[in-house]
Amino acid sequence: MGNQRPFTKTQKILGLIGSAFFATAFILMIVVENVINKGIDEQIYIEAREMAKEVNTDETGLVSGDMEIYSFVRSFHSFYNDTLCWGRIDKVNISMQVKTAEELIEIIDGMKTEEKDLAKDLSDIKQTAERVVESQERIDLVRLHRLFHDLDIHMNGADFELFNITSYKGE
Numbered sequence: 001m002g003n004q005r006p007f008t009k010t011q012k013i014l015g016l017i018g019s020a021f022f023a024t025a026f027i028l029m030i031v032v033e034n035v036i037n038k039g040i041d042e043q044i045y046i047e048a049r050e051m052a053k054e055v056n057t058d059e060t061g062l063v064s065g066d067m068e069i070y071s072f073v074r075s076f077h078s079f080y081n082d083t084l085c086w087g088r089i090d091k092v093n094i095s096m097q098v099k100t101a102e103e104l105i106e107i108i109d110g111m112k113t114e115e116k117d118l119a120k121d122l123s124d125i126k127q128t129a130e131r132v133v134e135s136q137e138r139i140d141l142v143r144l145h146r147l148f149h150d151l152d153i154h155m156n157g158a159d160f161e162l163f164n165i166t167s168y169k170g171e
Helices: 009-053 066-084 094-109 116-135 138-156
Strands: none
Touching: 066 094, 066 138, 094 116, 094 138, 116 138
């Protein structure tokens, strides 16, 4: 052990170059992953927005047909699953989430329903979306996801465990 020679100048330089190469490759990998995730998140946002636009209201402002409200709930539940769950909340694209919250407010402003519990939940979604726009807090994003999650279970029969935060419990 005592017979080891010190590193030569060339070995030290090669070691530094190798370390710099691996550090650069690691940083580049993180940057590429973030760019890919941002592109995926933007595509998810665009798809959810297009699906939400399909929600029709009749001349009285009532949601016309159960299928539209069910699709609305399913599309936004999918959006929040894809952008917040499985650790994504930690690196969420907040500007995209704010745009989505603004869309939600606009859509819900055009909706009315005679179902009192559903109206209460839509109001809760709108208020939570308004908080997302104002404060951009992750806890409000989690609440939005949970509201759509429970509504999706009650309306569409999604097979998930309930958070039990909605008033509407189905028919």
